[in-house]
Amino acid sequence: MRLLLMTDTHLPKRAKELPEPLLAELPRADVVFHAGDWVDEATLDLLESRSRRLVAVYGNNDGPPLRARLPETAYADLDGLRFAVIHETGPAQGRETRCAARFPDTDVLVFGHSHIPWDTTAPTGLRLLNPGSPTDRRRQPHCTYMTATVTDGRLRDVTLHPLPPR
Template sequence: MRLLLMSDTHLPRRAKALPQELLEQLPHADVVFHAGDWVDTATLDLLEAGSTRLFGVYGNNDGPELRARLPEVARVELDGLRFGVVHETGAAQGRERRCAERFPDVDVLVFGHSHIPWDSTTDDGRLRLLNPGSPTDRRTQPYCTFMTAEIEAGRLTAVELHKLPPRR
């Protein structure tokens, strides 16, 4: 099962459209995760129409229309792996401990907000935290980013951070 992970698209504030490199991944993804800060409903409509299964949440920049259509936290089980999706997890320091306490029933937590890619595991190895960064707004990062991953035999594999070329 192939996964596509994104967050903080901020359309059309930060870019006019999702990057072509990300859109090319959409037909190959069995599941798409979006960890909030969509800003526009058109992006939600596009991903709903173009993906088999979409799991998204609203972020702090999302208005009433998006909040009416999306939860603050989403959970789904895929091939025995329990996923959670949330926009904000707080400061980097202590993140693994806080998230393990807040999401004891989750194996993989997809989050956003910082625009900083993140891939870590709690000390006990129980919870993996993934932030795909932003495909449209790199802020202090050298690249705009998104992630892909696979689920094979109930395990998360092939987690890859995709660095996008600078926009012209």
């Protein structure tokens, strides 16, 4: 099962549209994750129409229309692997311990907010993934997104994809 992970798209404020390499991944993904800060409903509509399955939440920059359509926290069980998605996890320091306590029955937590790619594992085994932002790199060298696979109930092939400059 192929996964596509993104967050913090901030359209149309940070870019006019999603980058083409990211859009090209949509038909290959069995599940698309978006960890919030869409800003516009058009991006949600686009991902809903092009994704086989979308697991998504709202972020702090998402207004009432998006909050009416999306939860604050989303969950998905993929081949026995338990995923949770949330936008904000708080400061980087102590993140693994804090998130492991908050999501004790979760194997993988997808999050956003910082625009900083993150891939760590808590002492409990919880894997924390932030795919960065495909449209607003902030202080990072590139805009980014992630792909991964789930095979036999295990997360594999987690890859951070840098995007070319716009």
